[in-house]
Amino acid sequence: MKAEANLEVYRPFAGTLREHPRAAVALWKAGLRVAFRRRLALMLLMAPPVIAAVIFSFVVYTRYSLEQGSTPEVLGGTSVIGQMAGTMVKDMAAESLAVRKLIVMFHLSLSAFSLLVVAWYGAGLIAEDRRNGAHLLVFARPLSRTGYVLGRFLTVATFGSLAAIAPTLVVCVVATFASPDWSFVRLEGDVILKAILYGVAWVTSISAFVLAASSLATRKAFALAGTFGIMFGLGAISTLLAQLQREPAWRAISPGMAWARIANEVFGVREMRSRWDPEYAYLSVSLLFLASCAVIAWRVRRMEAVA
Template sequence: MPILEQGYEPYRGPVGGGRGNFLAIAGAALRRNRRWYAWVLLLLSLLFGSAKEYFLVLACYVPRALGFTDDNPFFTAFANHPNLYPDMMATQTFWALVMAITVGAGEIAEDLRTGALVFYLGRPLTRLDYVLGKVVSVSVAVLLVTLLPTLLLFTVQAVFEGRWEWLAEHAAIPFAALGYSLLVSLFASGFVLGVGAVARRRRWATVASAAVLLGLWFTALVVAPPTGWTGSGMEERRIKQALAEARTEEETKAALKRLSDSLDPIGSASERAEWRALAPDSTLAACGRDLFGTPVPSNFPWKRHWVLALGVPLALLGVLWRRVRAVEIVS
């Protein structure tokens, strides 16, 4: 084909300052990750991360709205339990981490393999733009698993309640959900991008991230298994009985406390609870309980889970920062 056929035309149009470059980088990364298995994983995440709480809330309100029954104390207790949202988000956290690994672990490795890092750093943008763009791309996937279903459930519950008083009483929940989702986003993106940055192949980066996450998760599960998962039918019957027998407000509160203790997806009631910190989702969920105002009991004089939840991703982002150094420009 004859070259120079069209000739070179100078550009006379507007040029922006490039302040939103990180969003363009995030958009490109998200487009690259729109694969079928990401959508399947999103569905699984919603199913296993949020379906139980949706069921509890709908089981509490729908029969009442349809006039079939009066208050069902069991479902009412669950649907209005202060740990409903933090525990839902605790369950979502594991899936959010899996989702982050699926879409984000290979991002840096792929850029290293194809030289895209050179492409980016030769443009008028900074390392911060690049890292921020990648963090945002992972965060969007995480927020789809955590924040979106939580806010939707809150809206559903608010509509069923239909009272301003209820909304005012629970106004902190959306903000706590937002704060917790951002914390999980930071942790997930720091974790997958930092661990993934040590590899030069998408596949190995994904395997390495998954191995680290599942290794920690299983170790914590073996060393300090959660004691009171509500999968236990016996515990469920005891709670029902305690709620049914409660005559005074104090007795109801005691029953709810017992319910709170039994709803323990983060293992705070484990005999060796300190080892639960090995599991990233438990550590994050403990922070979530702080944000939702229902903190887990801790024998430590300082908030170790916060140190881990913030320190680990920042340290791993530091690894990423070094990998994206300018020396990579010309190998």
């Protein structure tokens, strides 16, 4: 069938449409494709976790080597810089008597860094959809609001996991193979499971928070500013209140400190244990998560209705 006015042929679709489209997966893949296209940002944001993973893996390896009475060859360099670096790593490894503590420290520092990654990749997801009118196209499809949020959440959580969970798992794998007689798995194997669970909880919570900020903002830049503004603002307020009231439990107001408190409790690192009740920390992060979910639900419902 050829139409007039230089039109191409219209070909009717002969197949069938899925009853329940895997919309969240389609949105997730699309989000990843767009994010991976910005290679410079990806490199800049992912380089620190990769470098940190390499360094900490080496420290863990060195620690187990020293425990067995041998020094890794790479630390025996003849150059001055090589010897200095070798001495530093040996000192770090020797001081880190418990690999558990080392991994927890690494995990916590990466969690804080992953906030930047999650914020960068998540802040624009809903805000830019609305600004560019993509929601008009998306919500005209057989796509539920839950499917839309899940698709966006999976995108941001993927990057959060890459920054927060994957490097820790690499260090755990190195520790597993470097430890004599699998002692790391036998004696401290729970760290692996706890690191995964803690990482998943952290990424879920922080992703929801960033998506909530994104749903409220009109631009990615505003969502980024809002995310860090609220995070640092709550941190400052919590510290101030804790000092003024002489009650450390006020620190639970800060999401960062609350998560650090939960980490100390979960991983059982006694040296790092704070002096306040972890119940407040659980309550704080739960409330933040629920509030984030409520904001997302409200804003996405509104987005659909105005589509």
